[in-house]
Amino acid sequence: MNVLVLNCGSSSIKYQLLDMGGEPVLKAKGIVERIGLPSGMICHKNDKDQAYDLETPVPNHTVGINLVLDALLSKEHGVISSLDEISAVGHRVAHGGEYFTKSVKLTEDAINKIESCVDLAPLHNPAHLLGIRAIQNILPKVPQTAVFDTSFHQSMPASSYMYALPYKMYETYKLRRYGFHGTSHKFVAQKACDILAWNFNEKKIITCHLGNGASITAIKNGESVDTSMGFTPVEGLMMGTRTGDLDLGALLFIMEKENLSVSQANSFINKQCGVNGVSEISSDMRDLQSESEKGNERAKLTLDMYAHRVKKYIGSYAAVMNGVDLIIMTGGIGENSCHIRDLVFRDMDYLGIDFDFNKNDGIRGKDEMLSKEASKVKVMSITTNEELVIAMDTVSLVFEKQLS
């Protein structure tokens, strides 16, 4: 049973084909880029690691999805022989607003609701809708699902999600904190509980998803009770190119001094700040680590700032939940950067954490315990896989009856 997982952006389509018949198997993955520009391209790789790149104009998402299907069907580098072998399509959808508390099978009503969240995610939701409509045209009989970045965080209490703005801003614009990366936070927390044979619904867990985008979530008794991203993904931790938490007055000051329009300011806080902006070296943690080892003081400052903010959120979420049983590090940085983990977990013994600094040094891209046996609070590195969550949710939504 093959599930096609799609993440449609405004100018790109990322895809994976997973066989979900038994243990999930990744059969192919790739990306279509530069949709709408004069020269587009597709980069495709199958399960035998055969790569296939093609430069060709991709005027719209329907053409892009047809390219994906052609690649999957190709005699040379394809993995299926007929489109009938695609049982369902699961879409990553950035914003479900207050409508969706979990993944859904796509109906016209669900599509209309995603459409009404366009205001909240003006870059992402329109692109997802183009992908959904393209699949409806090309594969009209194939069921589709939507898996939302926001839905896991819908359990947050109003005291977490409201901003201290006039209440009418919430009533008029639905302006509130939504949070993102929900699929990843939930997945790694559940996976860790499975490994530890713990009941997910009885634990206090802090999940740190540290990738290019980064967010941290407090999960109490199986529900998100607070998360660091807000109305947009800019809030919270320092990220590759996003500011994270910033005094709003500082932004107004910069806009005035540098004469920035709203859209320039938006691009500034999303693309020119964070790790890249402070270091003036790179947004990639690996570059900063190697520069820091060579004695570059700015790289060291950037790494220290990054870790300081993660530490600060961990402390505040332990306070929010009246304690914590488990802290999880995930995402490219959380799973791989021993250096950042080392900085974050220094001097955290007050919280009941006995971190194993020696073991931490060798752990990259693995599900592993990073705290010592006797540590009251456990710390783990857990690998995330958002596409797998989308495929799993799709199977359970579409084939519920057949599976049970």
Ligand code: ADP
């Ligand atoms: P995205 O948010 O784009 O999915 P990822 O989760 O892939 O991002 O994370 C990308 C980040 O992970 C980059 O900053 C990269 O430097 C970092 N990273 C990947 N591998 C390592 C490593 N071995 N050591 C330190 N950082 C790493």
